[in-house]
Amino acid sequence: MTASALAVRGISKRFGSLIVAADIDLALPLGARYALIGPNGAGKTTLINLMTGMLRPDAGQILLGGEDVTTLAPEQRVRRGLARTYQINSLFPRLTVLESVALAVCERRRVAQTFWRRLPAYREEIDEARQILGVLMLDVVCHRPARELAYGQQRLLEIALALASRPRVLLLDEPAAGVPRDESKELFAAIGGLSHDITVLFIEHDMELVFRFAARVIVMVGGSILVEGTPAEIASDPQVHAVYLGKRERG
Amino acid sequence: MPPIFGVLFDGVAYGTLLFLLSVGLSVTLGMMNFINLAHCSFAMLGGYVTVTLMNGLGWAFFATLPAAFIAAAAASVGLERVFFRRFYNASDLEQCLLTIGIVFVSIAAAAYIYGTDQQPVQLPAFLRGSIQFAGLNFAAYRLFLIAVAVLITVVLVATLETTRFGAQVRAAVNNQRMARGLGIDVDTLFAITFALGSGLAGLGGALAIDLVGLDPSFAFTYLIYVLIVVSVGGLGSIGGSFAAAMLLGVGDIAGKYYVPAIGSILIYLVMTVLIMLRPTGIFGRR
Amino acid sequence: MTGATIAEPREYLQAQMRWRWGEIAFWLATLLPFVITPDYLLLASQIAIAGLFVLSLDLILGFAGIVSLGHAAYFGIGAYTAGLLSKWGWGEPLSGLLLAACAAGAFGYLTSFIISRFRHLPLIMITLGIGLLLQEAANSASWLTGGFDGLQGIHTWPIAGRFRFDLYGYAAYAYALTVLFVIFLGARLLIHSPFGLALRGIRDNSLRMRAIGAPTHAHIRTIFTIAAMFAGIAGAILAQTTETVSLEVLGFQRSADVLVMLILGGTGRLYGGLLGAIVYMVARDQFSGLNPQYWYFWIGLLLIAVVVIVPNGLLGGLSLLTRRARAAPP
Numbered sequence A: 001m002t003a004s005a006l007a008v009r010g011i012s013k014r015f016g017s018l019i020v021a022a023d024i025d026l027a028l029p030l031g032a033r034y035a036l037i038g039p040n041g042a043g044k045t046t047l048i049n050l051m052t053g054m055l056r057p058d059a060g061q062i063l064l065g066g067e068d069v070t071t072l073a074p075e076q077r078v079r080r081g082l083a084r085t086y087q088i089n090s091l092f093p094r095l096t097v098l099e100s101v102a103l104a105v106c107e108r109r110r111v112a113q114t115f116w117r118r119l120p121a122y123r124e125e126i127d128e129a130r131q132i133l134g135v136l137m138l139d140v141v142c143h144r145p146a147r148e149l150a151y152g153q154q155r156l157l158e159i160a161l162a163l164a165s166r167p168r169v170l171l172l173d174e175p176a177a178g179v180p181r182d183e184s185k186e187l188f189a190a191i192g193g194l195s196h197d198i199t200v201l202f203i204e205h206d207m208e209l210v211f212r213f214a215a216r217v218i219v220m221v222g223g224s225i226l227v228e229g230t231p232a233e234i235a236s237d238p239q240v241h242a243v244y245l246g247k248r249e250r251g
Numbered sequence B: 001m002p003p004i005f006g007v008l009f010d011g012v013a014y015g016t017l018l019f020l021l022s023v024g025l026s027v028t029l030g031m032m033n034f035i036n037l038a039h040c041s042f043a044m045l046g047g048y049v050t051v052t053l054m055n056g057l058g059w060a061f062f063a064t065l066p067a068a069f070i071a072a073a074a075a076s077v078g079l080e081r082v083f084f085r086r087f088y089n090a091s092d093l094e095q096c097l098l099t100i101g102i103v104f105v106s107i108a109a110a111a112y113i114y115g116t117d118q119q120p121v122q123l124p125a126f127l128r129g130s131i132q133f134a135g136l137n138f139a140a141y142r143l144f145l146i147a148v149a150v151l152i153t154v155v156l157v158a159t160l161e162t163t164r165f166g167a168q169v170r171a172a173v174n175n176q177r178m179a180r181g182l183g184i185d186v187d188t189l190f191a192i193t194f195a196l197g198s199g200l201a202g203l204g205g206a207l208a209i210d211l212v213g214l215d216p217s218f219a220f221t222y223l224i225y226v227l228i229v230v231s232v233g234g235l236g237s238i239g240g241s242f243a244a245a246m247l248l249g250v251g252d253i254a255g256k257y258y259v260p261a262i263g264s265i266l267i268y269l270v271m272t273v274l275i276m277l278r279p280t281g282i283f284g285r286r
Numbered sequence C: 001m002t003g004a005t006i007a008e009p010r011e012y013l014q015a016q017m018r019w020r021w022g023e024i025a026f027w028l029a030t031l032l033p034f035v036i037t038p039d040y041l042l043l044a045s046q047i048a049i050a051g052l053f054v055l056s057l058d059l060i061l062g063f064a065g066i067v068s069l070g071h072a073a074y075f076g077i078g079a080y081t082a083g084l085l086s087k088w089g090w091g092e093p094l095s096g097l098l099l100a101a102c103a104a105g106a107f108g109y110l111t112s113f114i115i116s117r118f119r120h121l122p123l124i125m126i127t128l129g130i131g132l133l134l135q136e137a138a139n140s141a142s143w144l145t146g147g148f149d150g151l152q153g154i155h156t157w158p159i160a161g162r163f164r165f166d167l168y169g170y171a172a173y174a175y176a177l178t179v180l181f182v183i184f185l186g187a188r189l190l191i192h193s194p195f196g197l198a199l200r201g202i203r204d205n206s207l208r209m210r211a212i213g214a215p216t217h218a219h220i221r222t223i224f225t226i227a228a229m230f231a232g233i234a235g236a237i238l239a240q241t242t243e244t245v246s247l248e249v250l251g252f253q254r255s256a257d258v259l260v261m262l263i264l265g266g267t268g269r270l271y272g273g274l275l276g277a278i279v280y281m282v283a284r285d286q287f288s289g290l291n292p293q294y295w296y297f298w299i300g301l302l303l304i305a306v307v308v309i310v311p312n313g314l315l316g317g318l319s320l321l322t323r324r325a326r327a328a329p330p
Helices: A044-052 A074-079 A097-108 A123-135 A151-163 A181-192 A207-213 A231-235 A238-245 B003-032 B039-056 B061-082 B092-114 B140-162 B164-174 B176-181 B186-212 B218-233 B238-258 B263-277 C009-017 C021-029 C038-061 C072-087 C093-115 C120-140 C170-191 C194-211 C216-242 C252-265 C271-286 C292-309 C313-327
Strands: A006-015 A018-028 A033-037 A059-064 A082-084 A169-173 A199-203 A216-221 A224-229 B130-133 B136-139
Touching: A006 A044, A018 A044, A018 A059, A018 A224, A033 A044, A033 A207, A044 A082, A044 A169, A044 A199, A074 A082, A074 C194, A082 A151, A097 A123, A097 A151, A097 C009, A097 C194, A123 A151, A123 C009, A151 A169, A151 A181, A151 C194, A181 A207, A199 A207, A207 A231, A216 A231, A216 A238, A224 A231, A224 A238, B003 B039, B003 B136, B003 B140, B003 B164, B003 B186, B003 B218, B003 B238, B039 B061, B039 B092, B039 B186, B039 B218, B061 B186, B092 B218, B092 C120, B092 C252, B092 C292, B130 B140, B136 B140, B140 B164, B140 B186, B140 B238, B164 B176, B164 B186, B176 B186, B186 B218, B218 B238, B218 B263, B218 C120, B238 B263, B263 C120, C021 C271, C038 C170, C038 C216, C038 C252, C038 C271, C072 C093, C072 C120, C072 C216, C072 C252, C093 C120, C093 C216, C120 C252, C170 C194, C170 C216, C194 C216, C252 C271, C252 C292, C252 C313, C271 C313
Parallel strands: A033 A199, A033 A216, A082 A169, A169 A199
Antiparallel strands: A006 A018, A006 A059, A216 A224, B130 B136
16 A cells, blocks of 8 residues: 555644644545645644644654654755645745745755855756746746735745745645735646646635645644545535534534 | 851842843833843933932932832833834844944943943931841841832732733733734833833832942943843743842852852853753743 | 746846946955055054954845844954964964964854754844853953953064065055955855855745755854854954954954944945945044044944934945936936
């Protein structure tokens, strides 16, 4: 049996008396397109933080491609193929679009510590960055500082940065959040165009995205997984309806 | 009795002074994360107010203490409105430099107005001298200092724990965004807390004159001690400030008594190590 | 559609990194003191030394975002190393520089393990603590450092056996300026390298750096060590050209002064630090007759003014003005 691309087993985390993750079990098969939904405060972003290593779990394991990465630092998990984007843009405001992605590429290729050769000498890295930007339609603005981009373009840059590390597993935290309708076309194209070698888990509130791209949906409430199924099953599940309308007690 | 008790007593007295000087900075740093290196300038202001009122206008020592508090609090309100308010979201560096600039100006102003000599202050008769107990001399002034600090600590803790104002302060220190979301007027709260903290520093400055002296370099010399107390004790923690101030006070006096050659080195070393081990302070959050 | 109207990346980057006329003019102008103000060559050498020191601080602060209140520690180690070496009989300047760089770099490397793990107030306090610690230790170890009186008996040999350091200052300024220029070239290359880009990434958003797999701690250790070496070299030049070393080379005053110079000129631009050093040192020399209190009054006001009005320093303000001038309607 092939190992899942990413699996968490028995992950728990609390802050004082606030339980943000309660014994979570989750497995993403290779090439999966899973959506993670749930009301605000359900612990979705916390789960991503636990998976990426920004938060340390109180208990449980995280397995990346079968390898136990629970004790590894975030940058080490990135090296092993786990990348994420942020719900609120976390970019390099003063770096240009090209510089940002080139930086990510250089870090991946471990050339970012060389200080005795100028950046233009690194043809392959710059070309690769240019290529990633081209796919995401960002190359027209590649010399503008990240903070000057339109919001939708910044969301695309978020994804570009994650793609530059050539992930095997990609965690997208509300990629469409705050993107105006007229800018979301490129975003949807970018997500749809993701290679099927990459396993994707995305948190979303936008049901159009969920229905369009997710093969399976996981619903989280109050730090635990409530139910898992195909988009159609979830859409018609009365428990899920109640959760979103607030009638269900926390389990 | 062995001299260690005398050292401990002096250390505790010094520690209570450091606490008075530091507690305001700890709370305001915890609340707004605004690095106010000019905190001890307010303390110095309080000291000079006392000196001016006593030596220049003949006020009684006790009468000058509230004046020192009020003067420092008022000055802090002025500075907060004009400058600090605009820098709450600025970088650490900008906050440091802005407030260091204010320290420089205050030191220069103090030197210009009062000269660089130590300021003499005549304590009321009953505070001079000492009390004999179990074969040791307990300086009356130090007993007085400890009493004042204990009183203020009790008032502070009572305010924080029992009043609505105190609850709001605790909430804002704990999670500013959530406090705002709950409708707490964090900006006004901060202005009041800032004024109170600076006022306490001013009071501390006034009380410090007889213990450690007052000259224009006060604003800087004691800044380092205050920063040590705040960093080691934990931002926003009154208990932490108290513990750290006691540690530093006793440690400093003991160091100067027992190992004068390396006393300061030990202090800085211990501080650096403690901050490394617990960056948020002994009692700090997160 | 791609590539039609935008500049080719490599060409664009190369164009950004090209030497500007202003830079060439600046460095040519540094030769002027030899001709125009030969009486001030000693001051000029002091400015070059300060410029090198500020450059080293800019690398960690302006480019990597590390706020240090104790950078003089590395300057002082360099100064004492060169001074002691000379006092013990070996006064050859260039090898003294090398040894000073190694000593300061070693201490920088060791402390970088601590420094790279903290930010905000704890970082500021730790850098302050290290500086104060070193100053106290140097004070205590007066058998080694000469304590309050400073090192005695430093005698620097002439460079290459011919150029002697004397009160006229020709050799001193030529020496300091050359070293500054060479190191500047190195620093300029560094900030245009992928490593320089990584530093700016750390400064802009160190969390995101980790999320793209960057070993931020290792990067910070590297730049901190390099900056410590440069600071040590600056200290060594001071020791060699003035043939004195006293405790103040390690002091908070010096750490604060270099911060002021950098902020004054503008961080993250290399030339900002140099400009700040020139303005500050010239002003200090002009007003050296003033009572020290007045000096601190004006410096304090200047600091406040800079932070409030031109947070990006003089160079930042200048570039803002030129941008506005270009955008203004004719």
